[in-house]
Amino acid sequence: MTLSIWRYSHLSLGLISSVFVLILAVTGVILAFDAVEEKVPSYRVENFNDLNLSQVLPELRKVYPEITELTVDHNQFVSIDAFDQNGEAVKAYIDPNNGEILGQVKTKSQFIQWTTALHRSLFLKDTGRIVIGIASFLLLLITISGLVLIIKRQQGIKHFFAKINRDFFAQYFHVITGRVFLIPIFIIALTGTYLFMVRMNLIANNKVERVQQKVNVDAAKIKEAAFPIFKITQLAEVEKIEFPFIADEPEEFFILKLRDQEISVNQINGQIVAKTKYPYSALLEKLSLDWHTGRTSVLLAIILGLASLNIVFFIYTGFVITYKRTRTKIKNKFKADQAEIVILVGSENGSTLFFANQIHQQLLADGKSSFIAQLNQYNVYPNAKQLLIFTSTYGLGTAPTNANQFQNLLQKFPQQQQIEFSVIGFGSKAYPDYCAFAIQLDELLNKQTWTKQFLPIHTVNDKDTEEFTQWVKHWSEKSLITLATAPAVYNEKIPDLKKFKVIAKTLVSDDNSTFKIILQPVAKLKFKSGDLLAIYPAEDHRERFYSIAQVNGKIQLIVKLYTTGFGSSFLYQLEQGNTLSGRVMLNPNFHLPKKVKAIVMIANGTGIAPFLGMILENKKQIPIHLYTGFRYRNVLTQSYQDFASAEINLGRLNSFDIAYSREENSQYVMDLIKKDATKIVNILANGGVIMICGSLAMQQDVEQVLETLTMSMNNIPLSLYKDQKQLLSDCY
Amino acid sequence: MKLNIKFIILLFVVLGFSKADVYAQTSKYKCLIQMVSYEGEAAYVVVSLVNKAGAYEKTLAVLGPDKQWYNTLKDWYKYQTKAKEKLSAVTGASIGGGDRAIKILEIDNAKMNKGYTLRFETAVEEQKYHITDVEIPLTTVGITEMAKGKGYIKMVKLNKVQ
Known part of the structure; x- marks a missing residue:
């Protein structure tokens, strides 16, 4: 809870100030660049720190009979405004040892002036200054809330520099660089805010009196070089010296503007006439300006410039993180107490929620009463039969923010009926506490009296969609609930929507409810048999998947028409020449294997579809044995034959073998396998591959038969072949 | 063809100006501007040559670098938006309260004793605008006399540079 307050303030402050902070950051980078550039070439003399005024001024007088003023800037470059012996006006950087001109005083370019004005006031004068001042203050608060968030994430200052969990680039970059640039950005924001307050006279400017000094009226005239004040004043303390406007006039003074005070000196006898100490606030302002601009140090200017640049990336990555976190919206069709399948999610940055939601959507599409919620919303689910827990692990092996109350809630709400559960952990193996929270939950759930583990805990490393689909397959096979097993379906980057034109379509008849439809991609598109075509019958988020057969570069689908089928009736009403939109989801785990000695293909019903394409793709003439099962003998099965x-x-x-289940001598595809048992088991033993496509029930039956066969004939469990990827399936 | 005519006119104008420059006799003056001790931002000061009729003829010095504030010096800004003089050579820093500035003014000798004046106008952002903070007559005697200011300027004094 406390975390979310900090996170919400961090986010909302960021959102409010983003546009202005972005302008400040971009112009800040330019100005930092300028601060570095103005130091090159350097006009600072090597012995600068050793010089005092009684050494410098007489030397300069030799070269410049008339001097208006001498300035020492923040780079310790000395410039002079004077007339030389020829009466020519000189305004240039000089060597304070001998008056030699080192370079011309450059005014800032139009572009830098423009940038500075934008940075200070957005060209809006006082209004702009106030806006910038507020933005600067907000940046200060953002920095502070960011610091708190990092400390919370790392569970204390002790682990401040410990490894950061990497979820995706934007989040990782945001946190990593946040740690590094925290201090310079804090300095920028603090000094920026202070400078704004000074500008707007919000800081009390305590006045300082000019203190008249006792003067000896009869003091003798002495040479400038012998002035005591000149002897004790180092050039390094000087900001500016204003020379007397009229020579030999006792009322015209030298005015020494030093770092901390201003001193008026009588030009005849060198006595100090008056002193003005600068107030503390003025010194603080100067210090703020030095630290804000980095004008006194190249290194600081570079650090500030990088920090500024990083603010730009902070804004960008901050938006990406927010987008990712909020992109997956939880939408429920069924209430918690109606649902048979309950999906609970622990997700910090929304990636885990994305996976969970993909499953949820498919379950809903399949007509299942699925309910999705955050782990912290755990409650009683009177109708639940299946509980799916998707969770990541936050920080150092602990619960994500939206799951930190779950353990308490679990004690509070014991379920009344038995529920089968399955935990999927998301994490990264780069960290020692890989999926620690998921493992913890799995153990905890196992201890509950009302639970039964449906599948052992499954972990997914670095959002690997293939690892995830392994779980999907297992769960789907065991529960007989159709879920897409193509990794592409669970990719955050979904393939582009493409247009397809209907080239041909067969019709259904009384004894055949299955039709064939051939689609031509309008633009060039790469795909293979076994990939999936996702279509959107209502042009909304609801999608339906069909297994593709590639036939001469076209997509051939075999679809069973259900009168109430959302996808099938949509496809069936299409006419030749119509176009539809869809995405091709690559399914590399179910392509025609390239380097195997033999392939056994097993299908029932429309599951034959991808195999028809794969056979056409079999240019290497790998021996393929196709076993299929249908209900009736009809036009379509004749065409397969x-x-x-x-x-x-x-x-x-x-x-090629066909089994008909609703004709004379009723047979199933399993019977065909039993008949050819020796051949099939030998193919497996020799490294061949079995591919299964069709209904989940058929897959379960076929695997049972195969298991019995491999055990009895070779004493090898089927799982071994599964692990060796010799058993591929795509069932629904 | 149109372009050519424009180009030729431009050429003449440029030649004309440079010719005038070559023959013009100018004198340099060191000009001290001392400000009164007021509170607030540094003042913008513009020094211009104003003819008998009170119209601006030339900008001699601009103390204030940031163009976005030029419009606070209203009268001069009105003239400047039309005249579009190149000011970079005569532009310098603004002057704060109690500070002084010394500028070199270059004045055409031909303008002396013909009713011209030097006008010093001042403005401080979010504060007042003084159209004639200081006015100095361009006469042989008058030009080097100390002139007191009415606004942000305490006094102005010119010395001829030998």
Whole structure:
């Protein structure tokens, strides 16, 4: 809770001030660059710190009979405004040892003047100054809240420089550089705010009296070089010396403007006439300006410039983080007490929520009553049968912000019926506490009386979609609930929406409810058989996936028409020449294997679709054995048979078997496998691959049969082949 | 063709000006401006040559670097937006309360004793504008006499540079 207050203030302050802070940061970078550049070439003499005025002034008098003023700037460059022996006006940087001209005094370029004005006041004079002042103050608060957030994230100052969990680039960069540039940005914001307050007269400017000194009226005339004050005043203390306007006039003084005071000196006898100490606030203002601009030190100017540049990136990455955190909106169709499947999410930056939501959406699309909530919203779920926990781990192995209350809530709300649970942990193996919180939850849930572990804990490293789909497959196979298993579906970067034109479509009939549709991508598009086509029948977020067969560069889908089918009825009403939009989701785990000795393809119903394309892609003529199961013998199965015999003749297919379940001699695809058991088990043993596509129930049955066969014939469990990726599946 | 005519006119104008410069006899004056001790931002000061009729003819010095404040010197700004003089050579820093500035003014000898004046106008941001803070007659005697200011300027004194 406390974390979110700090985070909300950090975010809202950032949002409010972002435009102005962005302007300040960009102009700040330019001005820092200028602060470095103005020091090159350097006009500072080496013995600058050793010189006093009684050494410098007489030497300069030799070269410049008439001097108006001498200035020492923040770079310790000495410039003079004077007339030389020829009566020519000179305004230049000089060597204070001998008056030699070192370079011309440059005024700032138009661009730098423009940038400075923008940086100070947005060209809006006082209004602009106030806006900038406030932005500067907000930046100060942002820095402070940022510091608190890092300390909270790292659980104390002790771990301040410990490793940062990397979720995605923007978040990582924001935190890492935040740590590094915290101090310079704090300095920039603090001094900027102070300078603004001085400008607006918000700082009490305590007046300082000019103190008249006792003067000896009869003092004798002495030479400038012998003035005691000149002897004790170092050039390094000087900011400016104003020379008497009229020579030999006792009422015209030397005015020495030093770092901390102003001294008036009689030009005849060298006596000090008056002293004015600068107030403390004036010195603080000068110091603020030095630290704000880095004008006194190249190193500081560079650090401030980098910090400024980083503010630009802070703003950008801050927006990316906010976008990612808020992008996935939780939307529920069913109430908590209606849902059979409850998905609980622990997510810090929204990545985990994204995965969870992808599952949630598919479950809803499949007509399941799925409910998604944050772990901290845990409650009683009277109708729940399945509990899915998706969680990341925050900081050093602890709960993400939206999950830190879960353990208490779990004690508070025991469920009344048995619920099967499955925990998926998200994290990065780069950190020692990999998925620590997920593991903790899995153990905790296991201890509850009302729970039953449906699948052992599954962890996903660095948002690896392939690792995630392994879990999806397991869960889908065991629960017989269809979920997309193509990694692309869970990618945050979804492929672009493309247009497809309907080239041909077959019709359904009384004895055949399955149709074939051929789509041509309007623009060039790369895909392979086994990839998925996502379509959007209502042009909203609801998507439906179909397995692709690539036929002569076109997409061939085999679809079973359900009268109430959202996707199938949409596809069926399309006419030749119509176009539709969709995305091709790559599914590299279910492509035609390239370097295997033999392939067994097992399909039922529309599951044959990708295999039809793969056989066409089999240019290397790998022996393929296709086993299929259908309900009825009809036009479509006849067309498969025609296709198969043609492909067998071309050498791209080795054998083809069909089982009909609703005809005479009812048979299932499992029966075909049993019949060819020796052949199939040998193919597996020799490194061949089995591919299964079709219904999840069929997959379960087929795997059972295969398990029995491999165990009895070779005493090898099927899981071994699964691990070796010799058993590929794409079922629904 | 149109372009050519423009170009030729421009050429003549440029030649004309440079010719005038070559033959013009000017004198340099060291000019001290002493400010009164007021509170607030540094003042912007403009020194201009004003003819008998009271119209601006030339800007001799601008003390104040930031163009966004030039419009606070209203009368001069009105003239300047039309005349569009190049000011970079005569522009310098603004002067704070109680401070002094010394500028070199270059004045055309031909303008002496013909009813011209030097006008010093001042403005401080968010404060007042003084159109004729100081006015100095361009006469052989008058030009080097000390002149007291009415606004932010305490006094002005010119000395001829030998």
